[in-house]
Amino acid sequence: MMKSKNTKGLLHRIWKGRYAYLFLLPLFAGLILFSYYPPVLGVYRSFFDWDGVREGVFTGLDNYRKLFQDEVFLNSVPTMFKIMIPKLLIGIIVPLIMAEMIFSVRNKKYQSMYRVLILLPIVAPGIVGTLIWKNIFDPNGGLLTAILKALGILGEEQIVDWLGSVKTVIPSIIFMGFPWIGGTSVLIYMSGLMGISQEVIEASRLDGCSTLKRICFIDLPNIVGQIRYFLVFGIIGGLQDYSVQIVLTQGRPGYATYVPGYYMYLQAFTAGNMGYACAIGTVIFVVIALITALTFKLMNAGRFDVDS
Numbered sequence: 001m002m003k004s005k006n007t008k009g010l011l012h013r014i015w016k017g018r019y020a021y022l023f024l025l026p027l028f029a030g031l032i033l034f035s036y037y038p039p040v041l042g043v044y045r046s047f048f049d050w051d052g053v054r055e056g057v058f059t060g061l062d063n064y065r066k067l068f069q070d071e072v073f074l075n076s077v078p079t080m081f082k083i084m085i086p087k088l089l090i091g092i093i094v095p096l097i098m099a100e101m102i103f104s105v106r107n108k109k110y111q112s113m114y115r116v117l118i119l120l121p122i123v124a125p126g127i128v129g130t131l132i133w134k135n136i137f138d139p140n141g142g143l144l145t146a147i148l149k150a151l152g153i154l155g156e157e158q159i160v161d162w163l164g165s166v167k168t169v170i171p172s173i174i175f176m177g178f179p180w181i182g183g184t185s186v187l188i189y190m191s192g193l194m195g196i197s198q199e200v201i202e203a204s205r206l207d208g209c210s211t212l213k214r215i216c217f218i219d220l221p222n223i224v225g226q227i228r229y230f231l232v233f234g235i236i237g238g239l240q241d242y243s244v245q246i247v248l249t250q251g252r253p254g255y256a257t258y259v260p261g262y263y264m265y266l267q268a269f270t271a272g273n274m275g276y277a278c279a280i281g282t283v284i285f286v287v288i289a290l291i292t293a294l295t296f297k298l299m300n301a302g303r304f305d306v307d308s
Contacts, residue, residue: 039285042278050275052268063279073280076258079170083259084238086174092230094180096223099189100215115190121182130247133176137162137248163249166256173244173257185230192223228299232292239288260284 014021046063050056067073098118105111121129136143139161148154162172196218204214220227242262249257251266260280268277 039281043282043285045275046278046282048275048278050278051272052274056275059275063276064283066276067279067283072255072258073260073263075255076260076263079257080239080259080261082170083173083257084235088231088234088238090174090180091185091234092227095185095230096189096227098181099186099193100219102186103190103193104211115187118181118186119184122184126243127247129177130244134163134248137172139164164253166253169249169253169256173249176244188226188229189223192226193219196222224299228295231299232295235291235295236288239284239291 045056047058047060048056049059049062102111102114102118105114139145139159142162144162145154145160148160149156149158154160160168162168200218201214204218209217240261242259242265245251245257245259245262246265251258251262261284264277264280264284267273267280
């Protein structure tokens with residue numbers, strides 16, 4: 001009886017708000033159609049030998065068995081982590097340092113000016129920045145080579161193929177974006193720092209607390225949310241990203257810059273193995289879900305929490 005009353009009460013509330021739900025219906029329809037349906041279809045198609053055009057042939061777990069015996073895919077996983085981990089650390093630490101430097105500026109006018117200057121680089125599309133770095137890494141007339149020759153680090157006739165050598169290609173990809181402070185990252189950190197009570201900061205100064213101690217014991221515990229955001233989305237972005245491979249390296253030299261996302265792209269749109277590509281995408285999705293859940297669990301356990 002109680003369950004029946006609750007059901008009737010819920011239906012009554014839904015009927016009362018029917019116009020609001022009607023307005024929300026296009027939003028949820030679009031969300032289901034464009035955000036939920038494609039990945040669900042991708043998981044389903046991963047069990048088929050499918051070229052994206054003709055009707056697929058059900059093969060069960062064959063795509064997954066093949067995937068975990070595929071040396072190109074298996075070798076692309078360590079490459080992904082070699083690129084992702086340094087970029088993740090840079091994306092968390094460097095904007096934080098810059099935000100702390102701007103936050104320490106007492107003059108509000110200059111502080112606002114620095115915030116605007118930090119935000120300006122996002123006006124240019126990301127692909128433009130990538131192409132600029134392609135020219136910087138040009139082994140013949142690139143800016144990096146010219147600077148190193150001017151400093152005497154490289155000889156006049158010496159040429160370094162930054163993106164064409166196994167030894168330099170991954171460090172070059174990591175170096176891209178230097179000094180790594182443009183965009184919204186600094187502003188997100190700034191929003192957290194500006195939310196700290198000024199009374200607490202003034203009290204720490206009166207007590208003789210050094211800047212380093214204030215950052216460690218006051219600032220960092222109060223921006224745990226921002227750190228969690230950059231950590232989680234940095235991991236997700238790092239596992240999915242293959243834009244540099246498409247624009248700059250095409251996976252070269254050899255297979256040195258192959259990552260799972262780029263291999264998935266090639267299998268789908270070059271080799272026509274859409275079912276196999278769906279299997280790669282499903283594995284990436286599972287890994288992202290597991291790592292994200294683990295990250296939240298570790299952070300919520302109090303390892304980075306002010307209450308710990």
